[in-house]
Amino acid sequence: MLKTLYKGFILSYLLITISCTTNQNSSDLIQAIDNRQTDKALRIIDQLDNLNEQDSLGLSPMHWAAKRALPQITKALIKKGCNLNITDVHGYTPLNYAIKADNAEIINLMLKNQAVVYKNGLSNLSDGPFVDWTEKGLYAYYLKHDSISSKSFLLGKFINQNTRYFKGWNGDTTTYTITDNKIPAWEFKTQEPIFVLGDIHGQYDRMVKNLQAHGVIDKHLKWSWGKGHLVFVGDIFDRGNKVTEALWLIYKLEQEADKTGGKVHMSFGNHELMVLNKDNRYIANDYKNLCNNLGLEYNTLFHSNSVLGEWLRSKNSMTKINDILFVHGGISQKQIDSGMSTQEINELVRQYLISGSSPKNQDKLNQILKSFGPFWYRGYFMDRSQYKKITEQELISILEALKVSRVVVGHTENDELSALYNGKVIDVNIPLAEDSIPNQALLIKYGKFFRLTEDGNKTLLN
Template sequence: MNKILILATLTLMLSTQVSFADANEAKYKSTPALGSIFDGPYLFDQSSNQQTRQAYWICANALLTTALDKGQLHRPSGCGQLPEPTLNPKAKNIAANTFTHVSKIVALSDVHGQFDVLITLLKNQKIIDEYNNWAYGTGHMVMTGDMFDRGHQVNEVLWFMYKLDKQASDAGGKLHLLMGNHEQMVMRGDLRYVNERYHTAERLLERSYDELYDKTSEIGQWLRSKHTIVKINDSLFLHGGISGEWVDRKLTLDKANQIYRANIDKSKAEIKSDDLLNFLFLGEGPTWFRGYFEDDYQESEIDRILAYFDVKHIVVGHTSQTRVLGLFHNKVLAVDSSIKNGKSGELLLITPNGDQDTLTRGLYDGSRVTL
């Protein structure tokens, strides 16, 4: 009797374990908690003939493909409102990293996949029109990094910015898309903050998330052409901040931006083994530094950095605030307004006005307040 009871118990335990395993596998395959997944497009270099390229789409958890049509992507029918981008043959061109005589500048940061909040903010502030097209004329727009991770509409944000990049240039303006620490993390395979939505694309395309944006992908090539730091008029723009160590190392924008592009795909171990790369990509480097927001940070250190770059302002994201904030008599301008929370956000407007720039907070409802 005891043997029969033991055998029955073991059978029940084994059956339960198999059921749990099946349930977990089914959950991974169908992602029922997220419902039907719509994602894409993903476009990769597959042959020397660009017109034979295939775009990949996730439509209701199914993988579909469409052919590239003279540089235009068309989503499959019944595939929701996924982006239908027109490819930009100049998307991978490397721009200058210093600009002067720019008539107006708008800056924001840390969107983290919150496409709807981004669109509402830009539309209410008249940076884009009602059809989500560039409406800022010859002005320059700076996104100081961190489009990736956390939120569920990263791909929508990326393709929107890809479109805006061309439209701004065509209008005589400029989009500056700067690399943040989360862009760097994704490209070197640090995927701790990737939204669950993208597991479906990984599985169906048989690529890890970082490989969806690798050197063979349209978006990946575009991102790898971008700077990490730019200087516009008398303002310096970057993700985290410039520490005094940068000045001590006598680094230049040209050299640093070239190093970032050349080493963006290296592993963390490779980066840490090189002293300069370890500084630039990690620790107190420009995409991670948060020193300006520490209580004991000295304004004299800011003055030293401003003098080194010959600028009046340093514009940064990375460290979350509830609003666009000016520190040290507006020498540091913080533009991470917590868009990543998916509720609202702000942007910074800079208008040259003689020796004194006009600094304005652009609020979520479309109103503006002098900083």
């Protein structure tokens, strides 16, 4: 009898002790996180079942882990099933606190585990897919804001690493095939037609209409240019709100063209360099709103281990087809005087976008990346504070040094695709954001140069 009573006493004592310890540890957990005592917090997390208790301000342990920027504790809380979208007394989720703490690791961790933030007053927004190479495989995701629920969030999933093939979701019906990346050649000889487009700047719909109007792609957006060449002279990025769609289409057409003996060439423009170097000043407002809501920097969507980011960083700064050089801005005499070859510039810029500059290449990169360089130069069209407009004789000297007869450029806008300096320079940059200006493209065929318009007009250039 006494033994039974003693056992009952011990059991009751243990239950009371466990109950008290649980209540105490809930407060202790928040205190440990607040004091950044990681080991103590992790021990308490292992012991607790309810990890969603909130303090007087409505802050849960997950809020505190985000506030104190503690990724190890955040991971442990997520693993135990802690509510990522619990709100405090002001309506803020843990992700809001992670964004304010500016901790990219926690932000990405939360987003990939269905965290949301609430934002009123925005229309429906969506962008993607973005695809990352990760240790666990290929991870694809969209950024989204739903105006009805006022939520911004990420929709992501892993895709089949073996097939590298997936169908879009989130209202996206496109099929995507991921291929191994390779550095393209920069010199080509061909008798096939060459179709050239200027700066796209996110104007995907007008780009598609132009390609379809002239038979480069069909109504299903498939390559129909045979063995022909398609050239983009840079600036796919910025200003417009369909940059991602444009990049994926070029990525796909590149694969399809290779299968038929054709080629797609995409050179860097100054806006590619800006975005890949964390300069997000000119991105469209939709992108700014989505990224700001989710605590993301737009350029990080194209990091070097993302599919599009790796692909972009493989591209050339200049491409030569037959005796024509395709470059975004132009080649100045100062660039020629630097003694750098086209191939060296292509290699230096690629390396710069992967690893940055070093004392060994800093001087050369300064020459390439500034106003006299191939991405920013406007000397074929106007005086600038750094230089005067070039003369035809000076241009002839540059072309001779490059061993080409013509240069095709974008960068500087013109309402009409035109040839200058007796056909030695052709400017293909038509401002696509201006609907009143007709779509135009350059066709090079049988050694002749034509301005094409969407309505079917074909004009021989000088």
